[in-house]
Amino acid sequence: MIPIAKPYASEEEATHVREVILSGMMAAGDIVHEFEQKFVDFCGAKYGVATTNGTSALHAAVLASGISKGDEVIVPAFTFYASASCVSMCGATPVFADILPDTYNLDPKSVENKITDKTKAIIGVHLFGQCCNVTELSRIAKNNDITFIEDAAQAHGAEWKGVRSGCLGDMATFSFYPTKNMTTGEGGMIVTNDYSKSELARVICNHGQTEKYRHTMLGYNYRMTNINAAIGLEQLKRIEKFTEMRIRNAKILSETIQTKGITVPFVSPKAKHVYHQYVIRVEDDFPMTRDELMSYLASKGIGSAVHYPIPLHKQPYFAENNANTQLPVSEDCAKRVLSIPVHPAVTEDECLYIADTLNSI
Ligand SMILES: Cc1ncc(COP(=O)(O)O)c(C=O)c1O
Incomplete structure (x- = not known):
């Protein structure tokens, strides 16, 4: 995995x-x-x-x-x-x-x-x-x-x-x-x-x-x-190297993932993104739901995680005071986002494998 x-x-x-x-x-x-x-x-x-x-x-x-x-x-x-x-x-x-x-x-x-x-x-x-x-x-x-x-x-x-x-x-x-x-x-x-x-x-x-x-x-x-x-x-002593490797992995993923219905991370031209997570979004025209995709990736040996499944105004602890709070973008993203491996231990070949697995769906 x-x-x-x-x-x-x-x-x-x-x-x-x-x-x-x-x-x-x-x-x-x-x-x-x-x-x-x-x-x-x-x-x-x-x-x-x-x-x-x-x-x-x-x-x-x-x-x-x-x-x-x-x-x-x-x-x-x-x-x-x-x-x-x-x-x-x-x-x-x-x-x-x-x-x-x-x-x-x-x-x-x-x-x-x-x-x-x-x-x-x-x-x-x-x-x-x-x-x-x-x-x-x-x-x-x-x-x-x-x-x-x-x-x-x-x-x-x-x-x-x-x-x-x-x-x-x-x-x-x-x-x-x-x-x-x-x-x-x-x-x-x-x-x-x-x-x-x-x-x-x-x-x-x-x-x-x-x-x-x-x-x-x-x-x-x-x-x-x-x-x-x-x-x-x-x-x-290693953080600069760790960051370089995260950026390299993200670049391979973003350049190689080319499948309808998956949105790769957007980077603002003003930002240097250090990819703590590489987060894709599963759109309506993708043939699987986000949760189906997660299980499918697991079956192919690829770990993934949802950051975060419940927006904070809907968390049980905060919900009572936020019964009328509507934050549509947060609510929508919570249903669609999926983090896939980008950390420094992921190799170039593994990035290509992850991208190819997504592209072949
Ligand atoms: C955005 C954000 N803020 C705060 C924290 C809290 O950090 P810690 O887990 O070290 O208490 C985290 C940890 O995951 C985080 O992701």
Whole structure:
């Protein structure tokens, strides 16, 4: 089976982790600080706060943006649950906006329609590895004097007009879950060019502690360990190569898949897509439904996955407050999208095999 994801880990990661364990300095320390610095250098940003995962990074970033009960934050309906649950964790309300059918990212027009006098922020998700329309979303944020947070969990090294994710909004957050473009086991990072926001986020992630055993606010233990950071440092040495391989695989797939009823990913001319996922859309004139195609691909040894089958306003947790919310593009895409293998472990021949299998249906 060609798996839909295959986390990369080598002797180098294992050796570095071993060294950290044997040093006895396993909790947050110098290795974490080195990883923070090297990751923000990779992004071209100034400050980084490493966290336990991408969700805690988002939670702390939303809190550090001053969002609390009574506030509204605009979030795409078509994304992973954590892009919105982080808003609820702050006692605020996620307000779901629709997406564009080509990039699957936030539709700026829908965002504009959702702004109220309670709106305090927009969370722009760079879904599947392609930046959302940062130009338009930043303009809306600026005009309304609200914060623009990038959820870059899936977009390490992605660019908008030549600028890397992490530097495109007021704050950005990343995930280092094993299936992401690079991993630390579990982990996350808040990235920003705003020193005071980074310091506030650091306090939030460390029990609200400004000096040892002096707690000035409600905080959490969201600190990354040296063990996780050691994995991240080794992965950072390879992230550019990983990205090149994802882009190469996507190019082969897009050039070779030529069958009526399958739409391959659209890449905005302003974006550098890093293909966390390669997502095809199954149109009405394709001879199989999306779910039939998934089973067929499995029978041919090709893994696939649906990201995401339920738009967030329809998720049981959010549905009650969104009974009248209609987001037709998100609802339609949830029925049609299918992620197929694009990760660095997929070979050129396997890409051709996947494309030929689709073309022969
Ligand atoms: C868009 C998005 N945001 C946030 C997260 C949360 O990251 P984590 O799983 O590291 O908590 C994910 C993880 O899948 C994600 O895809």
